[in-house]
Amino acid sequence: MPRPIHGAENYFTCAASKFYREASMKFPSGMPLLVAIAAGVIVWFPASAPAGSDFWFAQITDTHWGKDDNLERTKKAVGAINSLPVEVAFVVHTGDITDRSANGAVALENGLAILKELKYPVYFAPGNNDIPKNRFKEASADFAAKFGSLSKLSLTPHAAVITLFDFPGEAVDAKTAPDPIGVLDSLLKLTNRDLPVLVFQHFPITDDLFDQIFHGGWSAQRKSKFAALCEEHHVAAVICGHFHRDELNWIGTIPEFIAPPIAAKMGRQASFRLYHFENGRISYFTEYF
Numbered sequence: 547m548p549r550p551i552h553g554a555e556n557y558f559t560c561a562a563s564k565f566y567r568e569a570s571m572k573f574p575s576g577m578p579l580l581v582a583i584a585a586g587v588i589v590w591f592p593a594s595a596p597a598g599s600d601f602w603f604a605q606i607t608d609t610h611w612g613k614d615d616n617l618e619r620t621k622k623a624v625g626a627i628n629s630l631p632v633e634v635a636f637v638v639h640t641g642d643i644t645d646r647s648a649n650g651a652v653a654l655e656n657g658l659a660i661l662k663e664l665k666y667p668v669y670f671a672p673g674n675n676d677i678p679k680n681r682f683k684e685a686s687a688d689f690a691a692k693f694g695s696l697s698k699l700s701l702t703p704h705a706a707v708i709t710l711f712d713f714p715g716e717a718v719d720a721k722t723a724p725d726p727i728g729v730l731d732s733l734l735k736l737t738n739r740d741l742p743v744l745v746f747q748h749f750p751i752t753d754d755l756f757d758q759i760f761h762g763g764w765s766a767q768r769k770s771k772f773a774a775l776c777e778e779h780h781v782a783a784v785i786c787g788h789f790h791r792d793e794l795n796w797i798g799t800i801p802e803f804i805a806p807p808i809a810a811k812m813g814r815q816a817s818f819r820l821y822h823f824e825n826g827r828i829s830y831f832t833e834y835f
């Protein structure tokens with residue numbers, strides 16, 4: 547069993563943590579050790595972590611459970627990931643897990659029951675539907691209670707996986723606004739240089755092009771701080787959702803991969819991403835179903 551220390555006990559009292567614990571127990575290298583640092587950030591350390599220079603991982607995003615046929619779509623994605631012709635090291639959900647219009651608690655339980663069928667460990671980053679502006683305080687506490695922390699570092703056998711809460715603009719006031727760059731900095735300092743570092747977050751930091759207009763997200767100053775930090779720590783990729791589209795941008799020399807959603811919203815066909823990390827470079831396949 548994972549061993550909770552430094553005030554992480556609450557993490558193990560909820561149903562989702564049981565799911566998480568079971569998922570983490572699937573690590574081939576042995577049992578993980580859970581450590582919580584002062585900021586409430588949770589870090590998983592596998593018992594042994596041989597660096598992997600060639601591995602596969604999958605991404606699902608924007609499942610928006612509780613709306614349309616999105617649970618059914620998720621079930622199909624789970625079946626497809628489980629029957630891929632390659633073993634994946636882990637799966638990451640990059641947010642908008644539930645739809646903000648739905649009963650979030652029920653939708654979350656229904657969706658997690660489906661994800662439990664995945665053969666692989668799953669990590670979660672929150673989306674703006676999971677932590678909406680009008681329920682910021684309550685929803686962020688709910689997310690932390692379910693998943694341990696809004697942002698965390700998981701040291702898997704193949705990669706340092708950072709799942710980052712990255713949309714401070716949604717916070718209700720400056721006092722409660724999180725500092726994603728500061729949190730990222732603290733997590734990056736805990737990474738092991740032998741492992742490639744992957745940053746997963748809901749919002750891309752680059753602009754959003756729709757209706758023939760580029761809609762700005764992060765300020766130029768914040769973008770350049772984020773880029774400098776990622777470059778300094780040799781982040782291999784920043785991997786996002788949110789746009790419900792398939793895009794590639796660059797953050798300095800680092801690719802920013804934006805995956806299309808599972809959800810039906812905007813008339814999208816369900817899909818997931820399969821990534822291949824090989825010799826320091828990442829390529830991907832998008833499977834539609």
Ligand SMILES: [Fe+2]
Nearest residue numbers: 608642788790
């Ligand atoms: Fe979304």
